[in-house]
Amino acid sequence: MSRENQEAQEDELLALSSIYPEDEFRRTDTSPGGEIQVCLELPPNFRISVKCNSASNTMESFENTVSFLPPIVLDFEFPPGYPSTTCPIFTLSCKWLSPEQLTLMCQRLDDLWEANRGSVILFAWMQFLKEETLEYLNIKSPYEVQFINNGTHTFMEVEEEASLCIAAAAPEDEASLCNAAAAPEKYASLCNAAAAPEKEAGLCNAAAAPEKESGLCIAAAAPEEEASLCNAAAAPEKEASLCIAAAAPEEEAVDRRAIQDVQSVYDLIRHILDFDESQQKKCFDSKQFLCNICFSEKLGCECTYFKDCNHVYCDICLRDYFEIQIRDGQVHALNCPEPECTSVATPAQVKKLVGEELFVRYDRLLLKSTLEMMTDVVYCPRLSCQTPVMQEPGGTMGICTSCQYAFCTLCMMTYHGVSKCKASESMDPTSGEPDEPGPKRNRGKIGRLRKLREWESKTWITENCKKCPRCDANIQKDSGCNKMACGKCGQYFCWICMKCLSETNPYSHYINSACTQMS
Structure with a gap:
């Protein structure tokens, strides 16, 4: 590396480190390179949808309004000849851009380098990614993310599939074919054979067994007939691998530097939502x-x-x-x-x-x-326990899992077996009000306690009160004589026989009857 290139690289890295925060630009310590994360500025109310074409995913689609999308990540490394003669080595990855879109972006970065060859280029790349990506790819709201094949999409996978499948089709030529697929310059010529049918014969003679020359070449030239041709070129158990190899030329347009780094549609949706929430929180905090x-x-x-x-x-x-x-x-x-x-x-x-x-x-x-508030949960009535107990549907017995106490869930007393519960004598436990049919208005422990108190109150009123003979108001006698006056309507009546008394002389009743004034 020349001294001029080394100084230019170091100056560029220092300048970018001072311009951008660490979460956008980070240089590596071991080599002259680093990582750039570019977050795009989206239009207001930007809607994004995710649709998966893979049959293995049960979630078919997702749609939401977002303010931020996960960043576009540019990993780069400076070769010794940068910036005088050589372009930086880079990969471009994103979770919501397809490999085809990322390939277009890689080509644009290459064009920018060619236009500025001999000068530092990272700042121009960052400005393009940040300000022109949406317009360059014609991305508008609503934007649909196409997700295919549950995994990371790179050109390297196409190479590996092709080398393995061609080797499976012709085991005797496995070494030569795999070497051809592994070497990029040779694999490029192999792919070009599919695009230039007139040259495919010579390539097949060099790369495949003569007896399989015709089948392999036709399969590469006509991918739409790959199924039948693959059956002819390989044993039935190798049919699937041959079909993948024949279809490989369709992927030739994908740049190996373009990576959609997401493993499943669920990961993609989670990353989109989490990143949008974290960025909104970051903006809110500032x-x-x-x-x-x-x-x-x-x-x-x-x-x-x-x-x-x-x-x-x-x-x-x-x-x-x-x-x-x-x-x-x-x-x-x-x-x-x-x-x-x-x-x-x-x-x-x-x-x-x-x-x-x-x-x-x-x-x-x-x-x-x-x-x-849960209708099927009661509490152990022992004050020292109070453990929640699940109530069996239709049953009235509860057994505490902590103290093993068995109790009636209606009266909250010790379980009385088949004997009729006192609480149910005057109250329907499934009704909203005592003695009245209605919807289940009272729910859970609060509702049961309310109904139990109402039953206890009604029982006490029945045992200790009498009704006014005129207005039927409940009246309790706590002291005094048997001449009573209703607090509601003012009617005088006898507490013993419950007859209405004269308003002018109520005590005359006790002179001419068997009732006594005092008792």
């Missing part, structure tokens, strides 16, 4: 926002964003608000502080704002409240 609680402007990295309503509040204000709610047990009230807003904070946001101790309490109370 902007200023006004908190509507303390009315202070703070960076996004010091704020919390509610996705459903787009409201933003500073972490300090939200932390105080959430800590008060959690200490009060209101774990379902960790919503956006904006009046009448129903957006709820995610557990990840809560964990970020409150300490570990409060988050453990929040997580425990949230689980408990969720279990209480």
